[in-house]
Amino acid sequence: MPFVFLKYLQPTHYFRLKNLKGDTVFPKVEALPESVLEKLEQDSNYLSSHAKDYDISWQAIQLGYIGDAETYQSFNKVPVYDNYRFIRKHFHKAWVLYVLLLRVLSLHNPIKEIAAFVKTRHISRKIATLQPITYEDYTSFESNLLASKPLVSVVIPTLNRYAYLKNVLKDLEQQTYTNFEVIIVDQSEPFTPDFYKAFKLDIKYINQKEKALWLARNTAIKHAKGKLIALSEDDVRIKPDWIEAHIRCLDFFQVQVSAGVFYPEGQNIPNDRAFFSVASQFATGNAMLYKKVFNIVGLFDRQFEKQRMGDGEFGMRLFLEGIQSVSNPDASCVDVKAGVGGLREMGSWDAFRPSTFLAPRPIPSVIYFFRRYFGKKATRRALWRTVPMSVFPYQFKKNKAMLILAGVLSLVIAPVICLQVYRSWKLASIKLKQGPIIEKLSENH
Incomplete structure (x- = not known):
């Protein structure tokens, strides 16, 4: 992905990967039509010109660009400040704090991290204020x-x-x-x-x-x-x-x-x-x-x-x-x-909320999917991001107060959660060893 901090916030997202041809989903800015570029926010306050372009490319995908523009196959490293600036603009401030904590706990330079965090504190979330890209010919299209x-x-x-x-x-x-x-x-x-x-x-x-x-x-x-x-x-x-x-x-x-x-x-x-x-x-x-x-x-x-x-x-x-x-x-x-x-009758309606207290959390197939395509490190990041919030029922997943409480409660019952995740990880390992059970549809069908 264009910004390295996305590995903490979207560790198992499709768009983190390249397709089999080596292409990402993100279009090169110079290949975007002018009609698309004029709908996107140009941010000249990034330290790196690459970060400026990557932000525009990200916006294009988030706001609905669907086209055949040439895409990036790799991304240059951008400064820590630019990473914080980007996530401030596109994610809730609680997730910015989450990234800071992960960065410090994973032994990145705390002075550098905190300085970038503080310097970007005035930046508000932008993506929600931008208008999506429209396709005016769609309604009159004769299919x-x-x-x-x-x-x-x-x-x-x-x-x-x-x-x-x-x-x-x-x-x-x-x-x-x-x-x-x-x-x-x-x-x-x-x-x-x-x-x-x-x-x-x-x-x-x-x-x-x-x-x-x-x-x-x-x-x-x-x-x-x-x-x-x-x-x-x-x-x-x-x-x-x-x-x-x-x-x-x-x-x-x-x-x-x-x-x-x-x-x-x-x-x-x-x-x-x-x-x-x-x-x-x-x-x-x-x-x-x-x-x-x-x-x-x-x-x-x-x-x-x-x-x-x-x-x-x-x-x-x-x-x-x-x-x-x-x-x-x-x-x-x-x-x-x-x-x-x-x-519900098969016992696995919710991916992250086990049916019984000591049942695997999340369901083993989730870890099987994550590990198969993204590897162990990204899977661990995904579990850090999702498991604590799964302590409370599904209907509270958008309730901010309940999510905060869920985070606190997950610390209290951490030994039980660790046991649940361990059991799921081991069962997923069995699935990985067995391999996928995917039948090809023959040409006769």
């Missing part, structure tokens, strides 16, 4: 892909959620785009095939005896006849133009993946996800991609069965292959967060 009406296969795994699944299927009945099939892998007990007779849809259901989410998705993809695969879930609500919005995005940006946006029921799309941008994550509950992508990167890794982050790992493979994914707010969906069924 040839949409006009060609390719068959879309909508994939939905389900487990004991017929009441919720009913609403999703009703939403699909209202789609403005009609050339699609629905493939449902049903793991429910009791399995109720008559349930599907009530819907005016081309539904193909598969009764899967094993309770296995990633097997279910892989099975559905193998049975899919569509050129495009739309991934959904059994506890979401989607708009009538959901399929159409995904197809339009694929065509307009000439990419292979459209990553839809989730937002909780009763809320709105978060401001930082309300515009088109290079996707920084992949969620299997709302995405569309060309089926041929699975021929390139393989299906979902079954090392994540009954655990978490299988979609994040798949997104990493896309990123490394240089397969571009666009975050698409037009193809948003409401996350109902069903209180029953699904992963």
Whole structure:
């Protein structure tokens, strides 16, 4: 990444890595169009000219630049002052203090660190005040892909959620785009095939005896006849133009993946996800991609069965292959967060909050993912950043007072947390030794 301090704040972020061609996601400033540059803040107060350019490049990605500009393959080292200046501008001040503490504790020159910290104290957060990059031609775009009406296969795994699944299927009945099939892998007990007779849809259901989410998705993809695969879930609500919005995005940006946006029921799309941008994550509950992508990167890794982050790992493979994914707010969906069924019945609904007091924290698949792609050092940094905040329930994750209290409480129960993390680390080591369980989709599928 362009600034070294990002290794503390985003130690396991996709954008920290280069793809297999050696490219980063960050565009060279001299290659950016003038129409993009005029929307970005030029900061001449950096000590290094490289830092000035890297800041602009960072802004471009954060604010929605999607293009074919040449990207950086490496970054020059910039002064400590410039690193503090950068994180002051783009992160909450609490995280700036966090970085200072880590730097001092890891034996960096405390005088130099504290001096840079103090000198940048007047700098306020800027990124939230800047306007995202817009694509004015998007609304009037005549999509040839949409006009060609390719068959879309909508994939939905389900487990004991017929009441919720009913609403999703009703939403699909209202789609403005009609050339699609629905493939449902049903793991429910009791399995109720008559349930599907009530819907005016081309539904193909598969009764899967094993309770296995990633097997279910892989099975559905193998049975899919569509050129495009739309991934959904059994506890979401989607708009009538959901399929159409995904197809339009694929065509307009000439990419292979459209990553839809989730937002909780009763809320709105978060401001930082309300515009088109290079996707920084992949969620299997709302995405569309060309089926041929699975021929390139393989299906979902079954090392994540009954655990978490299988979609994040798949997104990493896309990123490394240089397969571009666009975050698409037009193809948003409401996350109902069903209180029953699904992963809750498999015991691993939350990645960082164990189901019992001495259960591994985080779930071993999280550490497996982090260590496989980022190594042990970055994984430790990620755990330092995330584990203390996981002491309190998920619903308090954005409550600042509760997060501070969580940090204090984590110190009190540190021996228990260390034991939980140790157990998770050891189980992740077993997974790493076994290796990924990724089946390639054959050309015949």
